[in-house]
Amino acid sequence: MKTMMRKTIMSGLVATALMLSCTNLDEELFDSVTADNFFKTQEEFIAALGQAYSSLGGLGNHSNLWSIQEISSDELVITTKGGDWYDGGVLIQLHQHTFSPSNGFFNNAWGFLYGGVNTCNRLIFQFEQLLSSTDPTTVDLANKTISELRALRALWYYWLLDAYGNVPLVTDFTATGAPANNANFAAGRTAVYNFVESELLDVLDDLPTEKTSTTYGRMTRWAAQAILTKLYLNAEVYTGTPQWNKVITAADDIIDNGGFSLEGLYADNFAIENSGSRENIFVYPYDKVFAQGFNWPMMTLHYASQGVYRFTMQPWNGYAVVEEFYNSYVDPVANPGPQGPVWKGLCPDVDENGIPDDTGTLDERLSNFIVGPQFNPDGSRAIDPAAEPFDPDGPPLTFTPENNEIFPDGWRQGGARIGKYEFEVGGTNNMSNDFVIFRLADILLAKAEALWRLNNADPEALTLVNQIRDRAGVDPFTSLDADKLLAERGREMFAEMTRRQDLIRFGKWSDAWWEKPASPDPKYRVFPIPQIQIDANANLTQNPGY
């Protein structure tokens, strides 16, 4: 009996096992969202798009695209301060234009940019699956979303084209194999230029034109026109053929139809709560909690500035402003305007009220800098307890426009600091200000330059530049020349990732400036393709000269 029962149970188990076997292994997911059960409503489309925009979060970090663009220009420098900030010499190489493909910053920026491209490619591929849907609403939403993603991808390629020149065009998420760039540098760079232009022109009319909280920080028609304006402005550098008339056409669309206007106060565009700016065209909306990575207070301020702003973390004392660049604001000849007390040089002497005894132009855009003696919230001087004996200002913290040397013992308090974006008292290493990628002032100056390039006596060019100067509270120019245009762009666009391309376009990139000898070799007008990428992909051709 016992044996028989055992047999029955056994055969029963075998039968059950056979019945459970089946061939359909598709699983139904209940705990996560997939492409099959997502992408139904407009909210879900926007949520998926978020991944494409969050790729922009690397803009505000150290050692990424912004760093290579800025440290290599005459705006900013990171001096070696004894044992701090040497970092393998890569910062000095960037400033002095002696950089090589092994510089790790180039690989960081490359990864940041192609990471953005790849996310766009993936989402475009996913949304293309929806185009065969029978629901016309879904198809319509998918088409619009694809257009937006193509515009964003064009922005990544505009940055790649600007930084590295001849880069491989990867547009298909399903493509396998190592991508190649053109063996001919000029032809390759022109091909990327043409791609950016044609993509943007193609999607322009599909992009939203309204400015609401839904389209804030997203690719609108105006953001796409801003990319085109900047692309055309540098067309001669990129392709050899200038496109000044196209600059004017693209800029005019933004100026006439975009509904943007200059903010009354320059600094309002960069305030902690700057999402209300009427001037900003395209931003990355950082948040100290939900969208972290905007690290400027750490990157530029002094260790002892922690007490000044009651930050939860100690700043790193890195980025400082080159003195000549700072002086382009306060110099009454180059920048005529109302004169008053300003910090200059070593700013050693103040009167009994703490007012500097030097005089210079009171440009409202001096809010770009943090300079002079620094005070704690209780009114006491911030103190650097480890001040070097050779530091002329001693332990009380004073940001002096003057700096002594780039290596090996830069003054710890040397150089004005980047005050462009308002720092939050009691803040963390992450800021909540929205990072401005394009704004109207840039577009106005681009149009002014294009008009001036076509006709040096164009009155509208002068009017546009003076519109910018008027807002900054300085005197209007009576005429324009290349130096004035470049300097005005510098003062207005400081630390907004335009200085390098402006210097190249005006033929000043190879000039000598502070702690940088002349760099006549034309190879430095683009950055090298990172050695790590060359090693990993035999199809890549290094830029000429590297």
Add this chain to the structure above:
Amino acid sequence: MGAPGQNDTQLVRVKEGDPLGQIWGPIQIGVNPDGTPRLQDLSGDGSYCNCNDDRTVIGNGLPKFLIGWNNTIRYKNFDLNLFFRGAFGHDLINSYRGFYENLESTTVGNWNVVKTKYYNPDITKAQFNSSHVEDASFVKLDNATLGYNFPVKASGIRNIRAFISGQNLFVITGYTGVDPEVRYFDVNDSDNGGRPGSPDPLSPGIERRSTYFTTRIITVGINIGL
């Protein structure tokens, strides 16, 4: 290496056709009058350059061989179990020394200078080089347990054993850092409030500053068998 001042400093080389584990950097041959380490001009072009021409393989992060020896000795009612473990022939970059074994005012503020047998007061600059790469061969007593079995007469109890056990009792090594253990993975630097990254198996042989001391654990116990 990391902040301050030694980001973007090459520490390892991964070369096609070569073994993994190559520690890569300049060779120190003395001290310059300004207190910086004098580094060898390997390319022979007349001066040291901060470039790969003047860097070479200065260590090997992977061990040549490992040993493990587990032995139990019984004498009368006593038993003693010992577990020795060792690794030989691997080097480690001692990051603590690379940053703090110098009189560099901005790095350590002249406080808390690391002073090992390699300490040279003439060095006033934190700059990674061959002098921070050490042979980290070691033998460790991972575990030792001494037990005593009481003779039992009472019914209902089969045995009673008392023991004392210790883990990480001693290390024999010439390495001056925190732990000579082989680092098969690199977790990257955790400076400026950052967290260690995901383990990288291509860069063995680096002792990072996030290394904490190994704890020694002593356990005392009684086993009663019913």
